Amino acid sequence: MGLAGDNGSVRRSHTSRADSPHHLARMVCMSDDGATADNEFSLARVSVQDCAPGQYAAFRELNLAWIRRHFTIEPSDRVLLDDPERAIVDRGGIILVATYSLAGARPLVVGACALLSDGDRTVFELAKMAVDVPFQGRKVGYLLGKEAVQRARREGASQLRLETNSKLIPALRLYEKLGFTEIPTTKPAYERVDVQMTLQL
Numbered sequence: 001m002g003l004a005g006d007n008g009s010v011r012r013s014h015t016s017r018a019d020s021p022h023h024l025a026r027m028v029c030m031s032d033d034g035a036t037a038d039n040e041f042s043l044a045r046v047s048v049q050d051c052a053p054g055q056y057a058a059f060r061e062l063n064l065a066w067i068r069r070h071f072t073i074e075p076s077d078r079v080l081l082d083d084p085e086r087a088i089v090d091r092g093g094i095i096l097v098a099t100y101s102l103a104g105a106r107p108l109v110v111g112a113c114a115l116l117s118d119g120d121r122t123v124f125e126l127a128k129m130a131v132d133v134p135f136q137g138r139k140v141g142y143l144l145g146k147e148a149v150q151r152a153r154r155e156g157a158s159q160l161r162l163e164t165n166s167k168l169i170p171a172l173r174l175y176e177k178l179g180f181t182e183i184p185t186t187k188p189a190y191e192r193v194d195v196q197m198t199l200q201l
Helices: 021-029 053-070 075-082 140-154 169-177
Strands: 046-050 094-102 105-117 123-131 159-164 181-183 195-200
Touching (some): 105 140, 140 169
Antiparallel strands (some): 159 195, 181 195
8 A cells, every 4th residue: 555654653562661662762862962853863773674474463553553544444454464474475475674773672663565476476566565653754664665666676576566545645755756657546456545656677
């Protein structure tokens, strides 16, 4: 689908208060001398890699949070999010996560996306892209998207597609920055979809 200004809310069940996303955001955004968030946040601490099995819950919760905030969870969402390993990875797809590392805290999943395979892996769909709220607007979504495009190329794909909604303006701007162009919408996988885009690789 897409992200709304870099969407999502990271997992709650497996994080302590000390390494919860909002606690971490305060650690990132505050300092004794009153420095701004821009001075404290470092994009160099963000890395993008394949999603490990122990991170599937974060992928799921990130996406459920942004979808609920803007739309309604649909059956197609449940298919991909309830068992992402079976629905995405086992079918030739790829899940990527962005993690943020800070001294004294374990790396935290702050963003995620998926590349859905068409079967022969010549066409991938960029889907389920989300960034946790405290880390939005800091180019985390761009890092994820850029890595997804590069990964699709490395896998030998000739085209990337995506579906989104016209009210998700930051997401549309991100996709355009990555090189996607809008195409006529046909047979969308979700009721909320009114924009489809493609990128030739």
